[in-house]
Amino acid sequence: GAVVSQHPSWVICKSGTSVKIECRSLDFQATTMFWYRQFPKQSLMLMATSNEGSKATYEQGVEKDKFLINHASLTLSTLTVTSAHPEDSSFYICSAFPIQGRNTEAFFGQGTRLTVV
Amino acid sequence: KNEVEQSPQNLTAQEGEFITINCSYSVGISALHWLQQHPGGGIVSLFMLSSGKKKHGRLIATINIQEKHSSLHITASHPRDSAVYICAVRWGGSEKLVFGKGTKLTVNP
Numbered sequence: 240g241a242v243v244s245q246h247p248s249w250v251i252c253k254s255g256t257s258v259k260i261e262c263r264s265l266d267f268q269a270t271t272m273f274w275y276r277q278f279p280k281q282s283l284m285l286m287a288t289s290n291e292g293s294k295a296t297y298e299q300g301v302e303k304d305k306f307l308i309n310h311a312s313l314t315l316s317t318l319t320v321t322s323a324h325p326e327d328s329s330f331y332i333c334s335a336f337p338i339q340g341r342n343t344e345a346f347f348g349q350g351t352r353l354t355v356v
Numbered sequence: 357k358n359e360v361e362q363s364p365q366n367l368t369a370q371e372g373e374f375i376t377i378n379c380s381y382s383v384g385i386s387a388l389h390w391l392q393q394h395p396g397g398g399i400v401s402l403f404m405l406s407s408g409k410k411k412h413g414r415l416i417a418t419i420n421i422q423e424k425h426s427s428l429h430i431t432a433s434h435p436r437d438s439a440v441y442i443c444a445v446r447w448g449g450s451e452k453l454v455f456g457k458g459t460k461l462t463v464n465p
Contacts, residue, residue, distance in 0.1 A: 271451055277397075282442070282457045330397050336451050345389055345444075345453060347399040 242266055243335055245348025252323055252355055260318045260351045262333035267346075268313035269335035274306075277330040286331075289316040313338070323355040362443050362456035369463050375430040377459045379443030382424070389453065390417050390428045391442040399442070402428070433463045 242265040252258050262272055272289040287308055288296040295308035305327075307319040316335075320327055332350040336343050359382045369375055379388070390402040403410050403417040405426065410417050414433075419426040430437055443456040 273452065282455045283444075283453075284455075285452060288452065332397070332399065334399075334453070344401040344404045345391075346401065347391075350397040350399070352397065 243333065243346045243348045245333055245351055247351055248349055249352040250354070252353070254324055254355055255322055257319055257321045258323055258353060260320075260331055260333075260353075262316045262318070262335070262348050264314045264335050264337075264346070267335075267337040270313060270338055272310060272316040272333055272335045274308065274316075274318050275332050275334065277332065283332065286318075289318075289333075320353065323353070325355045328353055328355045360443055360445055360454055360456040362459050364459060365457065366460045367462070369433050369461070371434055371463055371465050373433050373463075375433050375437070375461065375463075377428045377441050377443075377461070379426045379428070379456055380424060381426075381445050383447065384421075384424070385445045385447055386449070387446045388419055388426050389444045389446075390426075391444060393440040393442055393458065395439075402441075430461075433461075435463045435465050438462050 244263045244265050246261045250258055270291045274286045275283040276286050277283045285298050286301045289308045289310040291310045291313055297303045305321055310316040330350050330352050333348040334345050361380045363378045388405050392400045392402050405417055405419040414431045416429040438461055440458040440460050442458045444453040
């Protein structure tokens with residue numbers, strides 16, 4: 240089946256530094272990828288929609304200058320958390336649907352657990 | 357407001373029991389997904405439904421479009437089924453998913 244690879248699976252960084260998270264679709268192409276955030280004991284919340292070749296669409300309340308998204312190809316989207324602070328510590332996960340056929344299952348990356356110290 | 361409600365929030369069962377998790381949504385949808393999230397956080401897609409019923413091994417998912425309700429059933433539950441089960445829906449032609457809060461299932465041996 241289709242696979243989405245997310246890297247790294249966990250990262251610890253110092254406050255004020257930036258962290259890049261990659262999301263790759265390994266065996267399909269995706270014009271759109273989604274980035275979600277999940278705080279402990281809460282549901283997944285959509286942060287932004289990553290669009291290949293164009294600007295990402297951010298959900299209300301998500302700072303686009305803090306969470307930089309780049310979707311440079313049909314198989315790769317990156318999320319960069321800039322000037323990270325402890326409150327950014329969370330579980331970040333991406334998902335994608337194959338281009339062919341809108342009514343397909345969603346495929347998720349493994350997730351990245353970010354801890355900012 | 358488009359909402360997704362899941363019940364129960366927590367569920368503990370003995371190995372072998374039949375499990376049912378419910379999901380209700382507020383407006384018409386194009387698709388409903390059942391997902392499984394393990395303690396490490398990784399998410400696996402179990403089913404995508406737009407109507408009727410699907411079965412995969414011991415898992416069965418049903419959806420009633422008129423009642424805006426879906427159920428996930430697990431037959432002959434096993435400790436390895438312990439996870440958080442999440443219902444998520446899509447509206448119209450959008451690929452965005454809106455998630456329920458999840459049901460934490462614990463199956464004891």
